[in-house]
Structure formats: C-alpha cells, structure tokens
Amino acid sequence: MTRAPIRIANFSGYLGDRRTAIDEALAGDPVDVLMGDYLAEITLASLSAAYHRDPSRGYVEYFVRQLRPHLATIAERGTKVVTNAGGFHPARLAEVLRSEVAAAGVDLHVAHIEGDNILTDLGRLGSEGHVFDNLDSGAPLSSWTATPIAANAYLGGWGITEALHAGADIVVCGRVTDASLTVGPAAWWHGWSTDDWDALAGAVVAGHIIECGAHAVGGNFSGFLDIPHRTVPGFPIGEIAADGTCVITKHTRDGGAVTADTVTAQLVYEIQGPVYLNPDVTVRLDHVRVDEVGPDRVAVTGAEGAPPPPTTKVALFGRVGFSVVNTVFVTAPHVEEKIALIRDQLVGALPDGVDVDLTPIGTAADDPESQWAATVALRVMATSDDAETLASAHVGAALGSLYLQGIPGYFHDGAAGLHSAPQPRIDYWPGLLDQTALGHRAVFADGNSLPAPVPTTAPVVPQPNHPEPHEAPLSDRVTRVPLGTVVHARSGDKGGNSNVGVWTPDPRAWLWLRRFLTTDEVRRLLPEAKDLDIIRHEFPDLRAIHFVFKGLLGTGGSSNLRIDQVGKAIGEYLRSRQVLIPDDLLGTTEFDSAGAESAATGTPDDTTTEAAR
Known part of the structure; x- marks a missing residue:
C-alpha cells in the first residue's frame, strides 16, 4: 500500500543558524521527521580546526542544548530526528545524547553513522591506488602542499535508512551529503530500493530545497521586499510522496512565505549544472518544474534519476x-x-x-x-x-x-x-574516492552495526552543452535600469567555484533574458570573473540561467583572501548592474526611476545593437 507523503521539517541550515528552530518546529504543524543540517564546506573547515585541537569534541555542541528540552515530546509523538551535527565525532555526540535521554527518563534510541572520516586511512587508501583526484583540476592529492588535518567522504542516505529500519529515533551523522538527510528518511518511509532512481532523484531535489533552512521560506531572497512577516522567516517542510515528487511548505504559524520564486532560488543554488551528482543517484534537473498549488505550497516535479557515479567527493x-x-x-x-x-x-x-x-x-x-x-x-x-x-x-x-x-x-x-x-x-581539497572503499554503516548503542547498501553505479554523466544564444534582443525602446528590476538571483559556492542562478518570474522576460545574459555579457557585468572559465546552462522550465565561475574563490572559501569568502553576494552584485531592458518588460514606456536612463533608438538595427550591450 502506498503511504502518505513523509513530512520532513528542517531546523538548521548551517552551523550558527537560529538556535530556537527546534522549539519553533515542535510548536508548529505536525511532522514525521526533524532534519538539521550544520555542515557547509566553510563551516566544516572551521570545525576541523577545533577537532584537530581536541579530538574528543568536533561535534556541534549547541545541538544538545537545542534538543534537550524536547526529548519527552519527541518520544511521545514518535518524531524522528536526523542531523549531521555529529561533525567530526558522531560517535561522541551519540554518547552524549544517550546520556541526555537517560536523564530525561524517556525511551529513545540513538544511532550514529560512520564511514565518512577517512583521515587515518589516507595512507592505506593511497597505497591501494586511490589518488583522490581533485574534483576541479584532476590533480592527484600528492601534488597538494598542505598536510591534511581532516578528510571526510560525502556519504549517501542509506546508512540513515538502515538506522531507522532498525528502530533508531535519533540518527547522528557526520559528513553525509546535505540531501542525504532527507533521502534517508524518505527511503525508509516509502520502502524504496537502491534502484528507485526517479523517486530517489525527487528526494534529493526535496532535500536540496529544504536543507538550507529559511532559504526556501524567503530568507536570503532577492525578492525579500515582497515576503510577509520577513523579520523572522520560518523553516521549510518537505512533503515527499512515494514517487519522489514533493510539496514544499512551512509551518502555518511562522513568518516568511513559500512561493515558486523562493523554491526556484534554492533549486539553482550551489549546483554545478543540470546534472546533480549524489552518492545515491544521479539527478537530472533539466525539466524540474515548480508550481504554486496553494498558499505557501509549491509542488516540485520532473526530477529524473539514473545510477550514481562510482566515486563520491572527499572534503x-x-x-x-x-x-x-x-x-x-x-x-x-x-x-x-x-x-x-x-x-x-x-x-x-x-x-x-x-x-x-x-x-x-x-x-x-x-x-x-x-x-x-x-x-x-x-x-x-x-x-x-x-x-x-x-x-x-x-x-x-x-x-x-x-x-x-x-x-x-x-x-x-x-x-x-x-x-x-x-x-x-x-x-580545501575536493578529492574523489571510489564508493566501494568506504565503510558506510549505522552503529547502535550496543556496538552492533549495519552496513549501508552500495547502489549500482554508472560512469559519470557529463553536464550538457548549452550553446550560447546568438540572436540579439529586439526592442524599439529600452531603459537603463538595474538588471534586478526583472530578475532574481542567488549565488553560493562549491569549493573554489562560485555559482549564480538568475531567473525571471515573468514569462514575457524569459526570451529576452536568455538572449541577453550570455557568457560574454556576464564577463562585462562582473569584471572579477572576466578572465575565468565560465560555464553557462539554461533551465527553460524554471526560466533560469545558471553560471559557474571556476576558481573565483581560489581553492575554497576557507583559504581565499576575498571578503565575501564564499560568494554569497555575487548574485545581488549582478542584479545591481545597470543594463538596457526593453520598456515593454518594465510595464511602461517612460520608466521614472532614480538613475534610470531612457534610450530611444532610431532604427530597429540600432535598437538591436544598443539593447545587446
């Protein structure tokens, strides 16, 4: 029998996120799973330094304080908790939580996931022929001048699934992929197999959307002026159906909003293109669609899955x-x-x-x-x-x-x-390692463990090649205004690369946007990136263009000298640049705005040339 969609509520998007989020989630609408993500690449670097100083720590200690007051409620409701707050020492965090559970006098079972921390195995793995090729340059780890103090493989969601199947109520992870915190519970709930590719792909998309907390509810959103009650936006909920499609929503009582644009913002955030690689499944994002199906309810469909690559990333x-x-x-x-x-x-x-x-x-x-x-x-x-x-x-x-x-x-x-x-x-060095070399397993209080199943893999699917548009935008009248007048954007980081997703909520503007925002135009608008290798992709169903600026962040946010270390502000910088936009897209022939410069053109050919600059 097909089960109802699983409701997974996020309560953290990064190390340092709002610490009242578990209080808010448990005071909100009913959910089946509480999911917390703490480990961005740059925060993992910070945590690695702390762990190196004191190996008995290295986990997110304030998570214990967040969870402590709610253990009885979680036990009473049967709510599951899944988090990567284990950082570099999930076993120690699991021990601490078991002590908290005992002190609270409740019946909750804690498991942790192992297999990601391979620092002490680097020598053995190297002697077995694993070279940890750099994900960006292809160089072997032996060429790196730094001495590793931390090495963590990105695990998939099947260890979490095994832990939940075995009766765990709280699952503590280290470096699993952010989406795995959603994929694992969804696979457990719906009883998916390791080759349910489309369903798994849909769960990865859902996890990608809700992993960053308030992002999907109007936080860090270029359209923030239209978000109601934006002072304290809530945290998102993903309702994932048996076929992997999902509805993104939020707790009714909380601020913020879930719209097609807030969801699109997260879909185009920190990806490398239409092919999204995950240890459990290769996801094709080419035809993902977002549709508003009710107030604060956005349906996400169209994700397609294929076998995952044979390797996973190692940070x-x-x-x-x-x-x-x-x-x-x-x-x-x-x-x-x-x-x-x-x-x-x-x-x-x-x-x-x-x-x-x-x-x-x-x-x-x-x-x-x-x-x-x-x-x-x-x-x-x-x-x-x-x-x-x-x-x-x-x-x-x-x-x-x-x-x-x-x-x-x-x-x-x-x-x-x-x-x-x-x-x-x-x-930071993003290496690659064969998934078969990992000891991915769920570990329980009695010391027993269950290995995570290893999915069938396939060669890496390359990103598609989207030719640059050559047709110039056509318009009789244009006005010089900020690009952000007609587009949204969100930017982020993947190691040393910065990515920017740009989209328009206006279907009329899509044809102009895709013709106008070429790679050459982006080089002109962002001088910092003019000499970099830039990769451009289009997402017509989202009316979005996505750029990857290779090497803009050096080798990674933790070591580059930029003030905006991980490129969070590049999208807004791009939106602030003034460009010539057709007046019919602005809704007026005389755009009366400070700094706007109306440009009437004499001939259609002149218009084409001017509007394309």
Whole structure:
C-alpha cells in the first residue's frame, strides 16, 4: 500500500543558524521527521580546526542544548530526528545524547553513522591506488602542499535508512551529503530500493530545497521586499510522496512565505549544472518544474534519476598558513593615493615572510553630505606561512602607528580595536574516492552495526552543452535600469567555484533574458570573473540561467583572501548592474526611476545593437 507523503521539517541550515528552530518546529504543524543540517564546506573547515585541537569534541555542541528540552515530546509523538551535527565525532555526540535521554527518563534510541572520516586511512587508501583526484583540476592529492588535518567522504542516505529500519529515533551523522538527510528518511518511509532512481532523484531535489533552512521560506531572497512577516522567516517542510515528487511548505504559524520564486532560488543554488551528482543517484534537473498549488505550497516535479557515479567527493582540509585581519578607514579626497601610501608604510614596517592584502570597500561620494559618505573602509589582511613570524609582526600595532606619520583622514573603530593574534588559514581539497572503499554503516548503542547498501553505479554523466544564444534582443525602446528590476538571483559556492542562478518570474522576460545574459555579457557585468572559465546552462522550465565561475574563490572559501569568502553576494552584485531592458518588460514606456536612463533608438538595427550591450 502506498503511504502518505513523509513530512520532513528542517531546523538548521548551517552551523550558527537560529538556535530556537527546534522549539519553533515542535510548536508548529505536525511532522514525521526533524532534519538539521550544520555542515557547509566553510563551516566544516572551521570545525576541523577545533577537532584537530581536541579530538574528543568536533561535534556541534549547541545541538544538545537545542534538543534537550524536547526529548519527552519527541518520544511521545514518535518524531524522528536526523542531523549531521555529529561533525567530526558522531560517535561522541551519540554518547552524549544517550546520556541526555537517560536523564530525561524517556525511551529513545540513538544511532550514529560512520564511514565518512577517512583521515587515518589516507595512507592505506593511497597505497591501494586511490589518488583522490581533485574534483576541479584532476590533480592527484600528492601534488597538494598542505598536510591534511581532516578528510571526510560525502556519504549517501542509506546508512540513515538502515538506522531507522532498525528502530533508531535519533540518527547522528557526520559528513553525509546535505540531501542525504532527507533521502534517508524518505527511503525508509516509502520502502524504496537502491534502484528507485526517479523517486530517489525527487528526494534529493526535496532535500536540496529544504536543507538550507529559511532559504526556501524567503530568507536570503532577492525578492525579500515582497515576503510577509520577513523579520523572522520560518523553516521549510518537505512533503515527499512515494514517487519522489514533493510539496514544499512551512509551518502555518511562522513568518516568511513559500512561493515558486523562493523554491526556484534554492533549486539553482550551489549546483554545478543540470546534472546533480549524489552518492545515491544521479539527478537530472533539466525539466524540474515548480508550481504554486496553494498558499505557501509549491509542488516540485520532473526530477529524473539514473545510477550514481562510482566515486563520491572527499572534503580534505589542511593548514596552509595564518592570517590577521583588521579594518581601518580612509577619508576622501585622494582615496587611491592614500591607500597606496598605507600599503607602502605597512610593507616597510612588517618583517620578511609577511604579505599584505588591502581591499577597499565602497566608494566615497563625489560631494559627500556626511562624513561617512566620504569614508571608505579598508580591509587589511596580513598572511604568513608561519604563526610566529606573523605574531612578531604586531600587525595591529603597525596599523596603530600610522596616525601621525601617515595619511590625513585615517582612523579605525576604537570600539573594535586592532588585532595582532594570528588565526589559522585552512585550505580545501575536493578529492574523489571510489564508493566501494568506504565503510558506510549505522552503529547502535550496543556496538552492533549495519552496513549501508552500495547502489549500482554508472560512469559519470557529463553536464550538457548549452550553446550560447546568438540572436540579439529586439526592442524599439529600452531603459537603463538595474538588471534586478526583472530578475532574481542567488549565488553560493562549491569549493573554489562560485555559482549564480538568475531567473525571471515573468514569462514575457524569459526570451529576452536568455538572449541577453550570455557568457560574454556576464564577463562585462562582473569584471572579477572576466578572465575565468565560465560555464553557462539554461533551465527553460524554471526560466533560469545558471553560471559557474571556476576558481573565483581560489581553492575554497576557507583559504581565499576575498571578503565575501564564499560568494554569497555575487548574485545581488549582478542584479545591481545597470543594463538596457526593453520598456515593454518594465510595464511602461517612460520608466521614472532614480538613475534610470531612457534610450530611444532610431532604427530597429540600432535598437538591436544598443539593447545587446
């Protein structure tokens, strides 16, 4: 008999997310599973440093405080809890939770998932011929100059499924894929087999949408001005049917909204293209559709599945040096010349072996009407391979010494101070490892374990090739306005690559958007990416274009020198760029807006040329 859809409620999208989320979820609408995701790549790097200092920890400790008050309620309702809060030590978190369960006097069974932490196995695996090819460059791990301090394979959802089948109420994971936290419970609930490819693909899509918490409910959304009660957006619920299709919704009592656009924003977030690789299934996103089927209810259909690749990703982290970061302020006029003098004075004051990276933030107004409008923040990052050398540089003191010998209009935030203590820089290596080399299993309180089934695999499906459009947009009248006037965007990171999904909610604008937003145009709009390898794909059913900027984030967010370390703001930067948009898409022939520049053209050929710039 076909079971009703499983209702999976997210309560965390990253390490540091709103800590009242479990309280909110249990006070909201009934659900079958509570799911919490804490491990983004950059937060995994941070947690790896903590684990390296103290191997008895390395898990998300505040999760225990989140869950503690609700153990009796969870037991009474029969709600399952699945999370990757185990971080680098899921076995220890499972022990702590069992102590909490005993203290609460309730009957709950805790299991944890093992097999992802392969740091101590790297030597053996290397001798067996596994080279951990870099996912981006193809280089072998032996070419990496960093010494690994953490190595965690991305596991699929079948270990979670086995744990739930065996009676676990709380399943603690380390580095499973984010979507696995949804796939595992859905496969358990519906009794799927490892080759139910389309159903599994649908569950991966559902998991991808709800894994980032309030993202799907209007958080971090370019259309936030249209989101009701946006001060505290709620957390999403995925209702996953037996065929893998789903409805994304939220708790009725909570703020925010679930719309076709908030769901699309998450669909195009942190993917590499229409082919989405997962240890359990290869997902084709080409024809995924979103349809609003009720207030705060969006149906997601069209995902297609195929056997997964034979390899899975391994996140390796290694220390590559140390950094000290401070922010000082430069006042106009002559901002460029002043920054150049600061650079020269710092370089002369710091010892050999210390490099300095200066990044100005913002631009002073031509005719500032306040002191702050005349001010540019200057982020100063000093780096060194050696902590002692960097500490001896006394970077904060060096910056503090510039007041009387340096530029006019120089200051720092006295309330924040200036700092000299080095912090480790952690490099990231996304390697590949055969799934058959993993010891993926569910482990229970008595020490017994169940191996996760290994699905049938197939060669990696390459991303499709979408030719660049050559037809220029046609319009008699165009107006210069921000691109964001007619499009939404969301950006994120995958290792050293940044991705941006751009889509339009207006079907009339889709033909113009896909013709206009070519790779060459994106290079013009985003000068930071003009020399990079850029991959472009189209998603017609979502009216979306997706770009991957290879190497924009260096080798990863944890080690690059960018202020926007993981590219979260690139989508909004792109939307802020002014371009020529046909007036009929703006709903007016005279677009009356500050900074808008109407452009009437003399001939159709002139229009075509001007609108394509």
